[in-house]
Amino acid sequence: MPTIDALAERLSQHFEPSQINLVKRAYYYAEQAHEGQYRKSGEPYVQHPLAVANLLAELGLDHETLAAAMLHDVIEDTGIPKSAIVRQFGETVAHLVDGVSKLTKVEDRTRAERQADNYFKMIRATSTDLRVIVVKLADRLHNMRTLDAMKKSKQREKAEETLQVFAPWARALGIHTIYTELEDLSFRALHPMRARYIEEAIRKRRGGETELLNDVAQRVSSALERRGIPARVQHREKHLYSIYRKMRDKQRAFNDIMDMFAFRIITDTEDNCYRALGVVHSLFRPRWERFKDYIAIPKRNGYQSLHTTTVYRRELHLEFQIRTEEMDRVANTGVAAHWMYKGGDSTLARNQLEKVEQWVKNLLEMREGTDDTVEFIDYVKQDLSQDEIFVFTPKNKVIELPAGATPIDFAYAIHTDVGNRCFAARVNNTRVPLTSELKSGSTVEIITSPSAHPHADWLNHVVTGKARTALRQYFRKQAREVGRALLDKHLKELGLSLETINEAQMQKVLQHNNLESVEQMFTDLGEGRRMPYVLASQLAADQTQAAPSETPATQDTVIRGTEGRAYRLASCCHPIPGDIIVGVDGPENQLIVHRTQCQKVRRTVGRGHFLDLYWDKQAVGEFAVAIVVRVEMQRGILADVANAVAKAEAHVETVTIKDHPGGISDITVVMRVSGRPHFARVLRRLRRLKPVISIHRQ
Template sequence: MIRNVLATSSFPESVLELRDLLNTYLEPDRVAVILRAFEVGARAHEGQTRKTGEPYIMHPVAVARILANLRMDHQSVAAAILHDTIEDTPLTKGEIADQFGDEIAALVDGVTKLDKMKFRTRHEADAESFRKMLLAMSRDLRVIFIKLADRLHNMRTLGSMSPDSRRRIARETLDIYAPIADRLGMNTLKSELEDLGFAHRHPWRHRTIAEHVQEVTGDRREVIETIRKALKRKMSEVGVPCRVLGREKTPYSIYRKMQSRDLSFSEVTDVYGFRVITHSEPHCYMALGAAHALHQPKPGRFKDYIALPKANGYQSLHTVLSSPYGLPVEIQIRTEEMDITAEKGAAAHWQYKSGESSSVSAQVRAREWLMQLVDVQRHTGDSMEFLDGAKSDLFPDDIFVFTPKGKIIDLRRNATALDFAYAIHTDVGNHTSAILVDKVEVPLSTHLAHGQTVEVVTSADAHPVPEWLDFVATAKARTAIRHYIRSLEQKDTVALGMHLLETALNARGTSVTDVPQNLIDGLVADNHFERHEDLYTNLALGNLLAGVVAAKLAPDSTSTDGAAEALTIAGLEGSAVEFAACCYPVPGDPIVGFVSAGKGVVVHRANCRNMRELRKHPDRCLVVQWAPLTHGMYRVALRLVTRNVPGVLASLTATLNEAGTNIERVEQPESNPETATLNFTISVEDRDHMARVMRRLRRNRNVLKVSRIIA
């Protein structure tokens, strides 16, 4: 039960103004909770000041005022007033919960930074804070509303900070917070965050553009008002009830346009536009027809975000007209409800658990995006990787494509057909074997375009390969592919370690199944491993020797003279097996394995010069053989002596391409006026393929000699 608050006369003027604003939409008992939060916060922050010199509590009050202007619920506004108490005062989450309930305490905790934790770098701390913030957002979307309001007020008062701090905070605002506000459809906050971030990061550029905008607007004021009145008159003629508003572009949006299109300021003429706000969706399309009847529309500049809303729930019709004044006229047409959503986004008409609303609402779309991020972070190894991936998805220059059943899937621009498969579901992406775009099969790396219909064909035998990482564009796809490859490599490494131990035990006349479980458990404990898999992984990586481990597990057994079982190499072992760069073995070559500490099994050609030294360590040498069927491409080094004539390298490249091989590396160690020596590292399937490549090279009229490089 909230006790009576202090007499209103004891509140600062800013709090009284906040109270008056809250009274316009909240019940008195809920306003009382917020005023009580001010009392508690003021006591907790007593004696603390900001760099501006004002009492610290004025900052949380200002944050609360921003949320009140968005007509947020009383829990959000109360949490905003208390949002820095856990971090900066002795007040605890438990004490807040006792006085205000678990819901407000959870919101305060959700926006608390991690400054008290120890990190190796500031970037890592920022990344971990970002991860925590997004996870808190996924539990309650109001956390990010408070965080954005907090950042906005900090940006408004950034002038008291040092120049380096201003630039760093401004960059962070432009990189993370403004894009999040955009992703949540909160255009009012986004625009101010962007413009303040731009002003503090590039003050001269911001000031110059702002001055130019003021000059241009002043020069065109009469023309702009003439166009606005003509638009309003035309709407009245066709019976469209509406408001017509002028819309001036911000310095940052002009700067971004100048950068992206490589334009000068004089070429960015559409610094002013118009917004037509009407009553219903049919009125929007009537208004569009009226606008096109007034002035000729520019081809290719019409966008229907009502039929196909943006990923953040934004809906509007966009068109550009050619006016008789030589100015392009940008027009946005939307309903009153669409306008509220466009300005406030997921915070519009806030109701807790608003996921029950329409499937196209900004709140639901925001939750869907957050759930995708939660899924991504589950499979991401560290905070920096997660932050980089999330940031890449925070600039959603979106495209819209369709499933065969007509469902709309929004993807970031440059997304590929494989990104679409992962957007459907991670399992679909992992088992993609083919993709049809508008019923035509395309490569998985094909970039998608607006309006295409995409169908994914899956197969139980299909699985991610490292090459997929070279072309996917979304964080979800990249994270899923990396997670699969890491898990596969872990399985391969464990399997190799088990094979090495089994082989070593077989040589002593026993096997893993014959070893008492308590001996294996003891060995795992003695080496401070958490799991048996850690033992096998260290055996595979050469950090433990299989022969030594076998002797400990079977001390009473003696080595036999029987031939050890060969390790079969098929090319599917991933990081568990490495092919020596000194001799580049390929399928068909006689080979030997060597267990190298930290690397695992390194495969050499049997006649590699380095094996003379390596054989001095027989406990690390392995019997290995090629599988009957191998997979993948293998590097091989060739030395070519050629005529030293113009165009010889182009000629050799064409010959290698015809032979079906890829060039990995080219070096020219020596040359003279008549000849040149070139060392090529190429990839082949096996010895037969290598022989075909060498024969084709010898038929090239510029090639005098071809030989394989031996270490």
């Protein structure tokens, strides 16, 4: 079991006594704070933050990060406030601790919303200090190493989250050692039998190819030595999950994976990297389509190396990575290299840090363009999980994009205004559709026009979060403007305008329609999710009357059998003339009139007084009725539904829409009809619409 004394002894080789003292004080503070708390494994909880600090020490992180690792669960799990951490350990350590602490649980938020809020809080803290995410990754790695103590369902949940969020983050930050272990641990938790099968297959192949691997390494080493190139040649096998991913994505059996082993050539200078590449290609036939120069064009996370794949005997593929010692260190530790206590603050490490910091800032800018944190986090996950391609502007500036990107993604990567005004593109001097897929190494030119504007179909052809967010932002703005104009037009037909509607009436209508703001109302109107004349009618209603919760009826002329008692029509089932109805005891000796099929009636059987009621044969008037129309969602369907109701001479009160996966939506319409025959005419009209799947009455 690790101890603080052992860690302090290890740190004494690199840290000043005052720095070691800060780490030790943080440990003892955490020990007191977590006193009486135990992990699922039964060990004292303080062993977890100590293990996280040890992981970060292996990466070579500084003393402030190690202190934060010791304290990373104190705010979240013990109730000690951030201000107390500030007083004891300073602003920097407190910021790191607060950054990895989850938000206080808010009861009216869903689990997905709370999770998204916590991710966003972490990203925002990371934008000011990347060490926040490094601490979080070490925290997650230790939790994954000790996953066996948890229930199977919890193991799967944590493993899925790790694969979707934390492993991609480690990859994006260039921390290869954490990235590969997180993926392998998650894979073993999610698919234990598959993991065991592949591990056994790797073990067998390793035994059969050891001689071959040693032979290749020796041939390359000898050739490099003859050319006077100082280098180390290593061979390694690819990590477990990367082999499984290739089998899954390319639908291959294990025995069909030909590039399971890779060689790494580590030399002293960039120039010798290219010389070593020439040596490799003189020994083995290269596959040029697999060559990548990440030295000339580094990855987003700052990774630099030459990658080449060659063909050996019997069509065996050999992958080589060629890099300098410094590139190798940065490739393994990523952004952590910037804070390493031994030679970490190099030009390469600083450049890498700047690239990653800019990427995180771009993520936050993307958040400003979306109203939904859950949607934003989905964009981040997508951005993290995709492979990269590199394309060039006409001025030879390198633009990094996810695989599958289109000229539209490229345009928005240049600037939002370029994306909003683009109407054509040239790739390698050839005109191509804006929706065509870009290939790495291409030169892309965007043609813009002041009169051009985005098309809704573009959302189906972009893969970057930045492009998707910018497009949604543009369409929402357009929708708000259209919605405002539509509502104002219908109000003017009623002799009113938006300026004449008082605040109290506006708030009443917003609340009645479950709208959070006037802006949301305009957006829903512009996107066709609500009908403008319905909202205009509600806004024009007598501002001294509240929106009725029950449908009023003219007493003694509509319903018989009430024994002289006052009554009202229930809003849950909306009875109309022709329905079989009953009266249920309500407040103040009032009868609430329900349809006999109403769920409320069935739930109250035996608990209240019922009266069998019937409609007056001469009952006249308009009666509210609600229906749910399930449709295949397409442009204009909401207007088609409303027009069908209007053509059947029914008056629409409210329309709401709820989307489901697979392009299916439920449109709920509350309308006024004179009775069941009139209602039947409305249904016949609606059923003639091709997108209508089903209709049922609420």
